Amino acid sequence: MQRYDYLKAIAPEASDALAVCTGWGAREWWAVRPGDGNLKTRTLGLVSSIAAGLALALPQRKVIAIDGDGAFLMNLCGLPTIALQNPGNLIHLLFDNEVYEASGGTATASRLADAVALARAAGYKHAIWVKTPEDFRAEFVRARQRNELTLIAAKVEPGQPKNLPPLTLDELENKYRFMRYLEETGKKGILSPGFDSKL
């Protein structure tokens, strides 16, 4: 099974959750759950931290972080920070393919590292390995209903389906559309254009 198989399984359950993605996972997530509630991040490792910042600022919204093992390992120190804040609306997904897939496919150090044990040790109340897309979907639904910080992890084969549509968004366009989406759905202004201010 590949990450795409798991993403496909949870997309129907994601509803209007905000999704923060990284690497190839972004293109795959957009393919299964298109929309302006998706944000692609750039800095390796920060997908979970950016998602946590969103979750803390918007406690009434569900936020999904779509993490990979390379990013997860680079930002291990982010786990205790997130656990201490304990945003119940954050669902942290980890797809562990044991390679830096977006950076050429060489091995990460995740083969012997137990990401679920790491998350639990950092203070995550819920963290679980699952082995099938069906179980992943079930745990995802459980995490949504429970509304407590959860990591759901799966070992996956590297690779993507062929013919995935590439993202056509410019990255700033992605940011602005994401922010406008938050404004529209939250019925609250966020952006304050400086060129029209009379401060």
Place this chain on the structure above:
Amino acid sequence: MNMGPKQCAAAIVGGLKKAGIDFVATLPDEKMVEVIRAVARDRELKHVPLCREEEGIGICAGAYLAGKKTALIMQNAGFLNCCNALTTTSLQLQIPALLLIYYAGDIGDRGFTTLGSVTEPVLQALGIRSYVLRKSDEIDGTLHGAQILAEDSKKPVAVLLTKSVLGVK
């Protein structure tokens, strides 16, 4: 006017709030403990203690996208820790943040001269505007002004905090 560390901390946190800041991530330097304590005590500020400064850039970026006005309090060694995140998240995606950086190795500060000597050149290399804050009567104006620059330029702006403005030796 000679103020102690607690009074200085109160003035700095007051300045942050007057500038509209409502979300603060921190990683301490010894010289800033009173500032961080004051942030942690303040019920109007969301406080996120960090394990490493780089994740603070991510957390503040996420909070900004959702409408928070963010500040990151750290030492200049921590600023160096987050140069990649500043480049590939803050600058690349045009995300503002107020960086309150303790200026270790500033004039007269022992033990950190290497760190002090690279701080302003690295800020300049990143294109991050920076202001050195030395006097307590300049706290409000500098923080408010820096926050306006950050919001309008959609970039981080740094305010370097020195021992004199922190009321410490």
